[in-house]
Amino acid sequence: xxxxxxxxxxxxxxxxxxxxxxxxxxxxxxxxxxxxxxxxxxxxxxxxxxxxxxxxxxxxxxxxxxxxxxxxxxxxxxxxxxxxxxxxxxxxxxxxxxxxxxxxxxxxxxxxxxxxxxxxxxxxxxxxxxxxxxxxxxxxxxxxxxxxxxxxxxxxxxxxxxxxxxxxxxxxxxxxxxxxxxxxxxxxxxxxxxxxxxxxxxxxxxxxxxxxxxxxxxxxxxxxxxxxxxxxxxxxxxxxxxxxxxxxxxxxxxxxxxxxxxxxxxxxxxxxxxxxxxxxxxxxxxxxxxxxxxxxxxxxxxxxxxxxxxxxxxxxxxxxxxxxxxxxxxxxxxxxxxxxxxxxxxxxxxxxxxxxxxxxxxxxxxxxxxxxxxxxxxxxxxxxxxxxx
Amino acid sequence: xxxxxxxxxxxxxxxxxxxxxxxxxxxxxxxxxxxxxxxxxxxxxxxxxxxxxxxxxxxxxxxxxxxxxxxxxxxxxxxxxxxxxxxxxxxxxxxxxxxxxxxxxxxxxxxxxxxxxxxxxxxxxxxxxxxxxxxxxxxxxxxxxxxxxxxxxxxxxxxxxxxxxxxxxxxxxxxxxxxxxxxxxxxxxxxxxxxxxxxxxxxxxxxxxxxxxxxxxxxxxxxxxxxxxxxxxxxxxxxxxxxxxxxxxxxxxxxxxxxxxxxxxxxxxxxxxxxxxxxxxxxxxxxxxxxxxxxxxxxxxxxxxxxxxxxxxxxxxxxxxxxxxxxxxxxxxxxxxxxxxxxxxxxxxxxxxxxxxxxxxxxxxxxxxxxxxxxxxxxxxxxxxxxxx
Numbered sequence: 001x002x003x004x005x006x007x008x009x010x011x012x013x014x015x016x017x018x019x020x021x022x023x024x025x026x027x028x029x030x031x032x033x034x035x036x037x038x039x040x041x042x043x044x045x046x047x048x049x050x051x052x053x054x055x056x057x058x059x060x061x062x063x064x065x066x067x068x069x070x071x072x073x074x075x076x077x078x079x080x081x082x083x084x085x086x087x088x089x090x091x092x093x094x095x096x097x098x099x100x101x102x103x104x105x106x107x108x109x110x111x112x113x114x115x116x117x118x119x120x121x122x123x124x125x126x127x128x129x130x131x132x133x134x135x136x137x138x139x140x141x142x143x144x145x146x147x148x149x150x151x152x153x154x155x156x157x158x159x160x161x162x163x164x165x166x167x168x169x170x171x172x173x174x175x176x177x178x179x180x181x182x183x184x185x186x187x188x189x190x191x192x193x194x195x196x197x198x199x200x201x202x203x204x205x206x207x208x209x210x211x212x213x214x215x216x217x218x219x220x221x222x223x224x225x226x227x228x229x230x231x232x233x234x235x236x237x238x239x240x241x242x243x244x245x246x247x248x249x250x251x252x253x254x255x256x257x258x259x260x261x262x263x264x265x266x267x268x269x270x271x272x273x274x275x276x277x278x279x280x281x282x283x284x285x286x287x288x289x290x291x292x293x294x295x296x297x298x299x300x301x302x303x304x305x306x307x308x309x310x311x312x313x314x315x316x317x318x319x320x321x322x323x324x325x326x327x328x329x330x331x332x333x334x335x336x337x338x339x340x341x342x343x344x345x346x347x348x349x350x351x352x353x354x355x356x357x358x359x360x361x362x363x364x365x366x367x368x369x370x371x372x373x374x375x376x377x378x379x380x381x382x383x384x385x386x387x388x389x
Numbered sequence: 390x391x392x393x394x395x396x397x398x399x400x401x402x403x404x405x406x407x408x409x410x411x412x413x414x415x416x417x418x419x420x421x422x423x424x425x426x427x428x429x430x431x432x433x434x435x436x437x438x439x440x441x442x443x444x445x446x447x448x449x450x451x452x453x454x455x456x457x458x459x460x461x462x463x464x465x466x467x468x469x470x471x472x473x474x475x476x477x478x479x480x481x482x483x484x485x486x487x488x489x490x491x492x493x494x495x496x497x498x499x500x501x502x503x504x505x506x507x508x509x510x511x512x513x514x515x516x517x518x519x520x521x522x523x524x525x526x527x528x529x530x531x532x533x534x535x536x537x538x539x540x541x542x543x544x545x546x547x548x549x550x551x552x553x554x555x556x557x558x559x560x561x562x563x564x565x566x567x568x569x570x571x572x573x574x575x576x577x578x579x580x581x582x583x584x585x586x587x588x589x590x591x592x593x594x595x596x597x598x599x600x601x602x603x604x605x606x607x608x609x610x611x612x613x614x615x616x617x618x619x620x621x622x623x624x625x626x627x628x629x630x631x632x633x634x635x636x637x638x639x640x641x642x643x644x645x646x647x648x649x650x651x652x653x654x655x656x657x658x659x660x661x662x663x664x665x666x667x668x669x670x671x672x673x674x675x676x677x678x679x680x681x682x683x684x685x686x687x688x689x690x691x692x693x694x695x696x697x698x699x700x701x702x703x704x705x706x707x708x709x710x711x712x713x714x715x716x717x718x719x720x721x722x723x724x725x726x727x728x729x730x731x732x733x734x735x736x737x738x739x740x741x742x743x744x745x746x747x748x749x750x751x752x753x754x755x756x757x758x759x760x761x762x763x764x765x766x767x768x769x770x771x772x773x774x775x776x777x778x
Contacts, residue, residue, distance in 0.1 A: 042711065046718040050699075071686070071711045079689055079707060087703045297460070300468055310439075314476045318468060322431065322460045329435040329718055 005144055005186030005213050007032075007245045007266070013359045017237060017264030020354040023059075023214075023245045025091040025143040026184060027083065030058045032245065032266040033354075035252060035347045036093060037340050038274065041066050042076070042086045045274045046329070046336040049088040055309075055341050056348070059091035059143075061269040064136055065100035068126075069119050073139035081141025093144040093269070094137050096175075096190075099151045099218075099250070101128055110150065112167060130174035134187075138180045146216065146249075147175040149190045154224040161194040168192045169206045176210055188214040188247060195228050197235050204239035215240045216247040217265070221256065230259050237264035254283065254346055255372050258363045261350055273339035278332045280324045283342045287371040289317075291335065296321045309341040394533055394575030394602050396421075396634045396655070402748045406626060406653030409743040412448075412603075412634045414480040414532040415573060416472065419447045421634065421655040422743075424641060424736045425482060426729050427663065430455050431465070431475045434663045435718070435725040438477040444698075444730050445737070448480035448532075450658040453525055454489035458508050458515075462528035470530025482533040482658070483526050485564075485579075488540045488607075488639070490517055499539065501556060519563035523576075527569045535605060535638075536564040538579045543612040550583040557581045558595045565599055577603040577636060584617050586624050593628035604629045605636040606654070610645065619648050626653035643672065643735055644761050647752045650739055662728035667721045669713045672731045676760040678706075680724065685710045698730040 004026055011020040023030040037044045037052060040063045044052060052060065062082055067073060079085035082092050101108060105117035105126075114129030130148045137145040149168040152161055172189050179187045189207035193199030207215060217236050220229045233248065240246050245267055248260045252270020260268060273283065280291040284304035289296075291303075302312040303320065311320075311334045323331030346366070353362035367373045393415055400409040412419040426433045426441060429452045433441060441449065451471055456462060468474035471481050490497060494506035494515075503518030519537045526534040538557040541550055561578050568576045578596035582588030596604060606625050609618045622637065629635050634656055637649045641659020649657060662672065669680040673693035678685075680692075691701040692709065700709075700723045712720030735755070742751035756762045 041715045041717055042708070043717050043719040046722075048719060048722070049703075066715075070715055071707070075687060075707065075711075078687060079705065085705075085708055085711075087708070298464060298467060314438075316468065316474075318460070318464065319431070319474055319476070322464075322474075326430045326455075326459055328430055328432045329721065330432040330437060332718065333435075333437070333722070 002183045003186070003213055004182075004184050005245070007214070007243055009242070011355055011357075013354050014357050015360055016262045017234075018261045018350075018354050018359045019264065019266070020351055021245075021266060023266065025059070025186075027089060027091040027143050028058055030091055031351055033257075033261045033347055033350055034059060034267055035257065035343045036061045036267060036269040038063075038269055038271045039086070040271070041070070042082060044336075044340070045278065046333045047274075047340065049086060051337060052088070052340075053090065055337070056344050057090065057340070059093060059267075060088065061093045061095065062140070062142065063097070063100060064094045064133060064140065065097035065104070067094075067140060068097065068136050069121050073136045077139040077141065081139075083141065091144070092142040093247075093267075094140050094142040094146065095249070096133050096137070096146040096148040097128055098146075098149045098190075102151055102153075110167075112170065114148075130171040131178040134175050134178040134180065138185065141181075142185060144186050144188055144214065145179075147172045147187060147189050147212075149192060149218060151219050151222065152192065152194050154194065154219075154222045156194050158196065161196055161199055165192050165199050165203055169203065172207060172212075173210060176212070186213040188212055188216050188245075190216045190218040190249070191236055191240070192219045194219055195224055195232055197232065200232060200236045201239060204236060208239070208241060212244070214245040214247065216249050218249045220248065221251045226256075226259075229256075230263065233260060233263040233265070240264075252343060254343070254366070254370060257343070257346060258350070258366065261354075262359070262363070273343050274336045277335035277339045280321075280331075280335065282335050283339050285366075285369050291317060291321045291324055303335075303338055304342070307338065307342065307345075309338050311335075311338040311341075391572045392575070392602055393571075393573050394634070396603070396632055398631070400744055400746075402743050403746050404749055405651045406623075407650045407739075407743050407748045408653065408655070409740055410634075410655060412655065414448070414575075416478060416480040416532050417447055419480055420740055422646075422650045422736055422739055423448060423656055424646065424732045425450045425656060425658040427452075427658055427660045428475070428477075429660070430459070431471060433725075433729070434667065435722045436663075436729065438475060440726060441477070441729075442479065444726070445733050446479065446729070448482060448656075449477065450482045450484065451529070451531065452486070452489060453483045453522060453529065454486035454493070456483075456529060457486065457525050458510050462525045466528040466530065470528075472530065480533070481531040482636075482656075483529050483531040483535065484638070485522050485526070485535040485537040486517055487535075487538045487579075491540055491542075499556075501559065503537075519560040520567040523564050523567040523569065527574065530570075531574060533575050533577055533603065534568075536561045536576060536578050536601075538581060538607060540608050540611065541581065541583050543583065543608075545583050547585065550585055550588055554581050554588050554592055558592065561596060561601075562599060565601070575602040577601055577605050577634075579605045579607040579638070580625055580629070581608045583608055584613055584621055586621065589621060589625045590628060593625060597628070597630060601633070603634040603636065605638050607638045609637065610640045615645075615648075618645075619652065622649060622652040622654070629653075641732065643732070643755070643759060646732070646735060647739070647755065650743075651748070651752070662732050663725045666724035666728045669710075669720075669724065671724050672728050674755075674758050680706060680710045680713055692724075692727055693731070696727065696731065696734075698727050700724075700727040700730075
């Protein structure tokens with residue numbers, strides 16, 4: 001059997017678990033650590049695939065739950081799969097819909113068999129099981145597909161977490177069996193277990209035993225304090241095989257990217273850059289900037305003096321603020337472009353730093369500039385923001 | 390005194406008033422007949438200036454009323470004028486706000502002095518006079534600026550039209566006197582007079598007497614039947630000097646472009662392509678297409694087989710329909726791009742046809758393909774659509 005996705009290790013950091021590698025996929029080789037922009041409904045909000053390519057994005061994420069509801073996996077398959085449908089020839093990862101079923105859908109009922117829920121669009125009754133989700137993801141045709149899991153809330157009782165994990169591990173096994181295109185699509189297992197380290201350990205061991213071509217750490221950045229998240233991560237990643245990619249789901253604030261890489265993570269995704277952009281918040285090398293603030297009304301400097309993106313080369317804060325205040329689409333297009341570009345450049349910097357074995361020095365420098373090492377700035381960090389879809 | 394805008398005649402049609410020329414402006418020479426995309430709030434909705442350039446747009450229109458209210462002409466001037474503010478180095482025309490004051494603003498009160506109204510954004514009281522509008526347009530810094538006029542509704546009584554025209558002509562004179570940058574910005578006069586041909590004649594003669602560097606025909610496409618509009622136009626344009634550009638305001642459905650060119654018009658502007666695009670309607674060489682219709686759900690062909698725009702080369706009707714149904718910004722970006730591209734190519738075709746003295750043959754061919762020569766298609770033409778801002 002051909003393995004559709006393979007991890008190649010290029011270099012390890014001498015001081016941390018950070019590692020520099022390549023994830024080879026049927027749609028290109030992805031330099032890692034990597035940030036994957038999120039294209040929930042087969043489009044990274046406001047951006048075109050040409051722009052994503054121009055920014056250097058190699059892989060994007062799309063959502064099984066949303067695509068199942070609209071336009072439906074049959075239609076996407078008819079269009080030649082997600083790649084053909086959205087005209088994106090880079091790599092794609094689809095999540096399993098587990099997270100959305102538990103956060104967006106109505107009237108859900110979980111059993112060992114699967115989850116009954118109602119569409120958040122039209123209220124129609126639906127049922128997701130490991131088998132049905134695999135069939136959907138097989139039709140969507142992404143390069144990497146995720147096992148159907150339950151993502152428990154934080155906090156959750158020990159009891160809840162145990163039951164949930166037992167189910168998630170059972171579902172992982174059933175996903176592996178039901179996966180219809182293992183030669184073309186790599187199925188990743190997801191380690192759950194909440195903040196309980198022994199459950200995380202059991203989950204990792206069970207999944208490694210099942211032998212997936214890649215592993216995700218799920219159930220983090222769901223409301224727990226950052227130190228808890230970082231500890232769970234530090235504990236969990238060393239339990240995963242070194243020759244497989246490791247993906248931290250739903251995480252993408254700049255500090256979390258650094259902390260994740262430091263703890264051995266190769267892949268990240270998050271709606272943060274596009275979501276905060278639509279709200280008028282941009283990431284800059286000197287911290288976050290809330291464009292709608294009056295102080296930028298007559299500020300004719302670029303969003304970020306140190307950024308060389310199309311937006312920063314061409315437009316001023318005053319113009320972008322005007323567009324946002326006037327409700328013009330170009331405003332959120334440009335802030336989205338800049339924010340995604342910014343995170344991709346952060347990851348590029350991280351990759352270069354690991355190559356030169358300067359990861360911690362680069363992190364220190366970034367934190368100093370961004371303001372993470374200020375007491376005041378920490379208060380405005382992205383912790384606790386809702387970045388769930 | 391330097392004349393900032395100059396019309397150069399290249400070729401006349403042997404059978405109609407259609408003419409091929411160039412309008413030389415401080416920001417480039419515009420091949421005419423030309424369609425000017427509308428950038429109401431200093432952005433052509435959903436599109437970037439790079440895209441407009443890539444499509445071959447040489448001149449765009451922006452709205453004095455909207456920019457005065459937000460962000461204000463002082464701020465735009467500080468940014469280096471509209472060109473600098475929106476990062477557009479092509480030509481720009483600003484309207485006078487007359488149309489918007491009469492169609493958007495609340496509680497307006499017209500006197501010979503000017504118009505008192507309330508902002509549609511925050512209800513604040515404002516006053517537009519020929520002098521204040523000139524000051525605003527001078528600060529905005531467009532290449533072509535329009536005189537402050539009253540655009541009467543259709544139908545309007547003879548009395549109303551006479552009073553209104555007297556005022557508009559008086560305002561035109563005052564605009565000319567108040568214009569502070571005649572070496573840098575060309576002030577165009579606007580012929581009003583409703584559907585009364587003798588008033589149109591009086592208006593044209595009075596304005597020509599005042600000697601403007603260009604003339605617009607205003608007050609058309611405001612609800613009158615198309616034959617009335619075409620007759621008024623046929624009557625009016627020959628009254629305007631042949632060595633000056635002629636601009637038909639607010640008109641841009643494909644048939645109106647052909648009919649306008651046929652009657653001697655050089656310049657057009659209209660929100661139609663971008664407005665109908667946001668509603669999911671696209672222009673194709675075979676007529677209009679309402680993308681949200683169920684028949685396109687699994688239609689994997691491009692919007693227009695005969696179009697070579699970025700959208701038609703890359704995306705299917707099914708994908709675009711999905712984006713629109715899902716409320717994704719990329720959907721209206723792409724339909725807007727295609728529609729503006731389409732009208733720019735129509736004008737390119739018209740220019741080439743006039744060069745080859747084939748205007749009527751090209752018109753016939755276009756109408757046949759688009760469906761304007763079908764009885765059924767005429768019913769779905771753009772006549773009477775609200776294309777007012």
